[in-house]
Amino acid sequence: MDRLARPRxxxxxxxxLGATLLLTSIGILMIYSATECITGEPLDWASPTVRxxxxxxxxxxxxxxxxxxxxxxxxxxxxxxxxxxxxxxxxVFVIGQVTLGAQRWIDLRFFxxxxxxxxxxxxxxxxxxxIAAHESEMTRWRRLAMSFGIVALPMLLVYLQPDLGTAIxxxxxxxxxxxxxxxxxxxxxxxxxxxxxxxxxxWTNLRPYQQDRILTFLDPARDPLGSGYxxxxxxxxxxxxxxxxxxxxxxxQSQLRFxxxxxxxxxxxxxxxxxxxxxxxxxxxxxxxxxxxxxRAATLARDAYGRLIALGISAxxxxxxxxxxxxxxxxxxxxxxxxxxxxxxxxxxxxLYAAQGVVQSILLRHxxxxxxxxxxxxx
Numbered sequence: 001m002d003r004l005a006r007p008r009x010x011x012x013x014x015x016x017l018g019a020t021l022l023l024t025s026i027g028i029l030m031i032y033s034a035t036e037c038i039t040g041e042p043l044d045w046a047s048p049t050v051r052x053x054x055x056x057x058x059x060x061x062x063x064x065x066x067x068x069x070x071x072x073x074x075x076x077x078x079x080x081x082x083x084x085x086x087x088x089x090x091x092v093f094v095i096g097q098v099t100l101g102a103q104r105w106i107d108l109r110f111f112x113x114x115x116x117x118x119x120x121x122x123x124x125x126x127x128x129x130x131i132a133a134h135e136s137e138m139t140r141w142r143r144l145a146m147s148f149g150i151v152a153l154p155m156l157l158v159y160l161q162p163d164l165g166t167a168i169x170x171x172x173x174x175x176x177x178x179x180x181x182x183x184x185x186x187x188x189x190x191x192x193x194x195x196x197x198x199x200x201x202x203w204t205n206l207r208p209y210q211q212d213r214i215l216t217f218l219d220p221a222r223d224p225l226g227s228g229y230x231x232x233x234x235x236x237x238x239x240x241x242x243x244x245x246x247x248x249x250x251x252x253q254s255q256l257r258f259x260x261x262x263x264x265x266x267x268x269x270x271x272x273x274x275x276x277x278x279x280x281x282x283x284x285x286x287x288x289x290x291x292x293x294x295x296r297a298a299t300l301a302r303d304a305y306g307r308l309i310a311l312g313i314s315a316x317x318x319x320x321x322x323x324x325x326x327x328x329x330x331x332x333x334x335x336x337x338x339x340x341x342x343x344x345x346x347x348x349x350x351x352l353y354a355a356q357g358v359v360q361s362i363l364l365r366h367x368x369x370x371x372x373x374x375x376x377x378x379x
Contacts, residue, residue, distance in 0.1 A: 009364065013296075016360075017063075019293070020341060023341040027267070027341055027344075028049060028056070030263075031048050031344050032048075033248060034263040034270050035048045048344050055350055056353075060353060063356050065357065081122045082123075085118060085119045085123070088106075089119060089158060091106065102163065114345075117348045120173065123150065123151050123174075124177075127147060127308075128177070131177060131308055132304035132308055135304055138182075139183050144191075151170050162210070163336070164210055164336070165335035165337035168335060172315070172319045176315040177312050180308065209227070212227040216334075217330070217333035230265075230334060231334060233253055233269075234329075236253055240252060241274065241279075241280075242277065246274055248274055249274070251273035253269070254270045264344050266328055267344070268324065268342070269328050271342070287317070287321050291317060294310055294314040295314055297362055306362040309358060309362060320338070321339065321340055323335065324337050324339040324340075324343075
């Protein structure tokens with residue numbers, strides 16, 4: 001059979017799905033170990049492990065539904081999507097649930113919905129359309145400023161929740177997508193210089209606990225029992241694991257509860273403690289493989305919009321993974337970013353699967369767009 005006449009679903013990237021499912025399975029096991037293994041209580045519908053499994057199922061459903069939808073439909077819906085996510089981020093300040101001093105979640109009774117997680121995908125879709133429509137003009141400062149204007153208000157609303165980590169991801173994703181358009185390195189260096197100049201202003205507007213986290217990153221020993229405690233325990237956990245790990249449900253730092261926030265921000269330390277250096281490297285290799293498949297989708301995309309969507313989603317996963325791993329090993333300040341596909345959290349997991357559904361939609365239609373460009377009809 002001619003390759004051009006292959007069924008559309010033959011272009012579905014099962015390798016990408018397989019690696020994602022494997023990471024999610026590792027995450028579910030680590031969540032069980034971090035939260036319920038030591039208690040020995042039977043799992044029920046309210047347990048973090050079962051909930052994460054249900055979130056994964058919901059994510060799979062969302063992924064397949066978005067795979068069926070032609071990704072080009074988001075072009076005409078871009079401002080509806082943008083206004084919708086800005087509205088959701090604003091509503092959080094009115095009806096959002098406050099947890100640990102942050103107001104980020106909307107209680108849907110059966111699910112705590114975090115709009116800031118969904119904003120990452122929505123902003124990639126909107127930003128990709130703007131950049132694609134003005135790709136040849138993105139070297140102009142006016143276009144750069146207008147593209148940043150798309151993410152500026154949502155990023156500010158996310159920061160005010162406060163959620164510095166997600167705000168950083170949104171800003172970094174914008175930067176990487178703009179770099180992908182081929183702006184001059186001179187302009188990129190100037191942007192970095194502007195950020196450095198603005199750093200003191202940003203510092204003075206950070207919450208006291210956020211400043212403490214940055215100071216602790218620079219000097220972990222300044223408050224070992226306070227702001228430096230989590231980082232210190234995370235590094236101890238990684239050291240305890242050795243090469244092969246202490247074994248599933250056998251990590252002393254996690255099982256004896258020395259390691260806090262172990263099912264979310266510091267779950268990679270649980271991986272390193274119980275699966276060892278070898279298990280940690282395997283997890284990192286899975287992330288590298290997922291990023292490779294996403295970048296492959298970007299190269300296969302037959303239009304700038306699809307290419308930029310795939311690059312934007314790759315940027316989100318890369319930045320989020322890089323910052324979380326850096327937090328766990330003490331190379332980045334703690335900013336509360338979950339590890340993609342592994343950390344406990346429904347909004348993050350479902351959104352990441354939905355994002356992959358959009359990428360799969362690009363793959364399913366890349367041959368069709370090629371034929372349209374050649375003046376042929378897709379079979």
